[in-house]
Amino acid sequence: MTTTVAIIGCGLIGRAWTIVFARAGCPVRLWDAVPEVLEGLPAALRAMCEEAGEDPAILERVSVHQTMADALDGAGWVQENGPEKLDVKRAIYAELDRLAAPGTILASSSSALVSSQFGEGLAGRSRMMVAHPVNPPHVIPVVELCPSLDTAPEVMDRAEALMMQVRQVPVRMTGEIDGFVLNRLQAVLLAESLRLVAEGIVTPEGVDDTLRHGLARRWVLLGALATINLNAPGGVADYLDRYGPTMARLSDDAARGEAFTPQVAATLAAALPEPSRVPELSAKRDRDLTALAHFLKTRS
């Protein structure tokens, strides 16, 4: 059965989620606290569809609502994309919990807050969780599903099923962890990259080339663990037996938080395209991500 989705908060991420759900056939009901955002939605969504090569006819399933209560009417899944401020989120979830029908799942796009924080003390906290997308979710499929201790296992099962149904790739965590998985992996790689640049071992372009034309080619096809499973004749156990001590030594010796300095930020800013080009380069990135998604489908 098709799930009706309410999008609460219609900035960039809320609009990208709208496309994800609508193109998979879900009725999508939109609400934002800011009236000007609501007014601009039809045009913004049409532009986003066009940019992403999505059929604008999918927007026939999308409706814009003037109140949160109206947007929640009939929704089985709420995707909340409010500001990353705990007091704001708490107020939103108190309201959502009061207004949403029993059984409606309340999922947050938060990358930093967890549902034990914003759901604390609320009657319906067992139906709350995080469904953290990568920006923008209509061109990058992974969604991190993070429960609190209070989240019902059945809610996680339904979340996973819905994400697969709308053709995203759910990654299910067993509990709350700061940064979830994606940003933890990004953080350690960034720390070491920044250190190598700061010490002048390699240029920022050299770091990026090492990923673009090396490591990330294997990772985008297989991931990091399936990659090392093929890098020794006896598979991953053989790999870790042969190279584990080297990898352990390199990790012990790696940079941590101290690598994030204003000096290296200035070095990177001087080496990378200037901020005025961010919109143009982001649009190209999204077009390339869409094409990459199509390519990867042909190989799987």
Place this chain on the structure above:
Amino acid sequence: MTTTVAIIGCGLIGRAWTIVFARAGCPVRLWDAVPEVLEGLPAALRAMCEEAGEDPAILERVSVHQTMADALDGAGWVQENGPEKLDVKRAIYAELDRLAAPGTILASSSSALVSSQFGEGLAGRSRMMVAHPVNPPHVIPVVELCPSLDTAPEVMDRAEALMMQVRQVPVRMTGEIDGFVLNRLQAVLLAESLRLVAEGIVTPEGVDDTLRHGLARRWVLLGALATINLNAPGGVADYLDRYGPTMARLSDDAARGEAFTPQVAATLAAALPEPSRVPELSAKRDRDLTALAHFLKTRS
């Protein structure tokens, strides 16, 4: 002018290098210390070309030689792919330095040893360096160029130019560092991945999905630094100002060498395809990498 290349050591990496140089038009002269390896080379190279979709006619530029001295005749570049044992490498470089014409660059594919070690005390150590490929180099273009303090800057310039000429992507380091760039980045990401799996936060498949369908999609297009340059309106400096403290905290809290345990190796071995499938899956990986390289060319 076309550079003649001598491949010293013709295992899997030496053969892949042969294809890289030959398809770019370089005469390639092969030698290996093991006579049976030499005998099997023509058939092995034809099979490798076929598997990689390379025109076998490129092998007309390849010749097999019975002595190191013969293989070095006329070579401007030596790509050495011997065992990763310091005493063996030292003996090889003493011989290469004695036999190769002045001006011939002696580059090692080593992933672990550096030229200050294997070139120590040799008269020609200023022409020695590491040119570390990712296996297999005919389908993954990045090559890490690592000098010792003795390596002449002009040798590095010529190395970089040759790698570009043969359509690889050189990443030039300014000095020796354990693990170079690629394995340092791989090590920190693996350590944190292993920790998350060992603690049961996420499955091995979940870690790989996070990369395949998330992080690595951006990294394979842009690299990690150009990625964050687009993740804040004001570019990389704005990103590090907003998210640097979070990323620093996540790195401080990340796993290191202690994550490489026999227990997690067993967990991964149970979750990943079994060792008997390594050859079949490696062949598929290489076909996919070749297709990915073509795809990425169309987007750049």
